[in-house]
Amino acid sequence: MGRPRPAKILQLTAIDLTIWAFLPPLLERLRSAGLQVQLACSPGPHLEELQAQGYRVHRIRIARRLVSLEHLRALWQLYRLMKRERFDLVHVHTPVAGALGRLAARLAGVPLIFYTSHGFYLPQTGFGLPRRFFLAIERFLGQRCTDFLFTVSGEDRELAIREKIAPPERVLWTQGVGLDTARYGQVLSEPQKTTLRRSLELAPQDRVIGFIGRLVREKGIEELLLALAQVCERFPNAKLLLIGETLPSERDRGSGRRIARLIRENQLDSSVRLVGFRQDIPELLALMDLFVLPSHREGMPRSLLEAMAASLPVVATDIRGCREEVVDGRTGLLVPVADVSALAQAIMRLLSDGELARKMGQAGRERASELFDDRVVLERQIEVYRQLLGERGLWPESQCDSR
Numbered sequence: 001m002g003r004p005r006p007a008k009i010l011q012l013t014a015i016d017l018t019i020w021a022f023l024p025p026l027l028e029r030l031r032s033a034g035l036q037v038q039l040a041c042s043p044g045p046h047l048e049e050l051q052a053q054g055y056r057v058h059r060i061r062i063a064r065r066l067v068s069l070e071h072l073r074a075l076w077q078l079y080r081l082m083k084r085e086r087f088d089l090v091h092v093h094t095p096v097a098g099a100l101g102r103l104a105a106r107l108a109g110v111p112l113i114f115y116t117s118h119g120f121y122l123p124q125t126g127f128g129l130p131r132r133f134f135l136a137i138e139r140f141l142g143q144r145c146t147d148f149l150f151t152v153s154g155e156d157r158e159l160a161i162r163e164k165i166a167p168p169e170r171v172l173w174t175q176g177v178g179l180d181t182a183r184y185g186q187v188l189s190e191p192q193k194t195t196l197r198r199s200l201e202l203a204p205q206d207r208v209i210g211f212i213g214r215l216v217r218e219k220g221i222e223e224l225l226l227a228l229a230q231v232c233e234r235f236p237n238a239k240l241l242l243i244g245e246t247l248p249s250e251r252d253r254g255s256g257r258r259i260a261r262l263i264r265e266n267q268l269d270s271s272v273r274l275v276g277f278r279q280d281i282p283e284l285l286a287l288m289d290l291f292v293l294p295s296h297r298e299g300m301p302r303s304l305l306e307a308m309a310a311s312l313p314v315v316a317t318d319i320r321g322c323r324e325e326v327v328d329g330r331t332g333l334l335v336p337v338a339d340v341s342a343l344a345q346a347i348m349r350l351l352s353d354g355e356l357a358r359k360m361g362q363a364g365r366e367r368a369s370e371l372f373d374d375r376v377v378l379e380r381q382i383e384v385y386r387q388l389l390g391e392r393g394l395w396p397e398s399q400c401d402s403r
Contacts, residue, residue, distance in 0.1 A: 013041045040057070066095070075104055117299070172381075176305060185309075212307075315350065
């Protein structure tokens with residue numbers, strides 16, 4: 001008998017940024033195990049890089065709006081792709097791609113369907129639609145179209161079990177998406193720091209507050225700018241480094257205009273650095289005095305873990321994901337959502353107490369390395385792959401054993 005073919009796996013997301021930013025460790029681990037890994041997402045600027053790495057990429061435009069007639073076309077295209085390629089396993093990510101991908105995979109007869117929830121919309125009513133509507137969809141997909149559910153947040157695992165989205169034995173908290181914490185540390189010499197600061201128009205005496213993420217309302221950008229205005233009254237040399245952009249596919253399409261207006265109205269032109277998306281994140285983190293993530297909702301924010309791995313004290317909102325990563329008072333400070341005054345006070349507390357900031361930064365790095373490193377997160381996911389594919393003789397080790 002000939003050698004069994006390697007299992008074919010499809011990783012599906014709505015946008016290429018999700019694959020490019022969050023999935024490389026998982027993709028490489030699967031590929032190194034001898035599995036065939038293909039990708040599907042909307043067209044985007046990172047696809048050429050992914051293809052250059054040897055991945056076969058299927059371009060299927062998936063609207064990020066929760067309700068759209070475009071979803072019917074995407075569902076049909078996904079169904080045809082899965083029927084033609086005969087994948088052994090489809091692993092979907094993000095809400096819209098997760099719903100369309102799971103339904104298409106079940107209709108196409110894909111043997112195994114995995115879903116990684118990067119944050120359920122259920123904790124809030126969500127975009128004007130009733131909570132029970134989202135819950136009904138999640139229950140249907142979880143019970144009928146999902147063989148295994150990963151949640152990046154521990155709170156989401158509890159919610160999935162409590163709301164009967166999936167039984168406990170089919171839900172695993174991955175502890176985030178994984179981070180190579182070794183990349184974040186003493187990454188720059190002092191001359192290199194000076195050069196990078198100059199390129200960003202940062203003076204040696206400037207106190208740098210950092211943010212990484214999409215520049216949209218749900219990330220708390222507007223509150224952060226208003227808080228900065230208060231901080232600058234006490235710390236005139238405070239500078240806010242905003243790393244990220246507003247994606248063309250965003251539902252919140254007016255955020256760019258609102259950000260510009262807030263900067264202008266609060267006279268923050270000299271205090272804000274808008275640097276766009278960057279790939280030198282460890283180096284930029286090395287310039288910061290503290291990191292802030294004032295989001296309204298998150299799954300398990302990677303940017304917060306990056307800052308912690310870089311030994312930075314952090315300020316975040318007291319929401320799902322953030323409060324699982326940050327130990328309030330030990331690795332950072334948690335503040336209520338949309339509370340500008342509390343946000344400003346937390347930032348000023350860390351800027352004014354260097355010893356507290358240093359201790360929190362060190363404790364944060366230890367926590368990130370111990371609980372959220374790639375080694376921990378990946379092994380939890382790979383064990384599920386190994387078990388369920390192995391039961392079907394599709395994991396390489398099981399193929400060797402069967403011979």
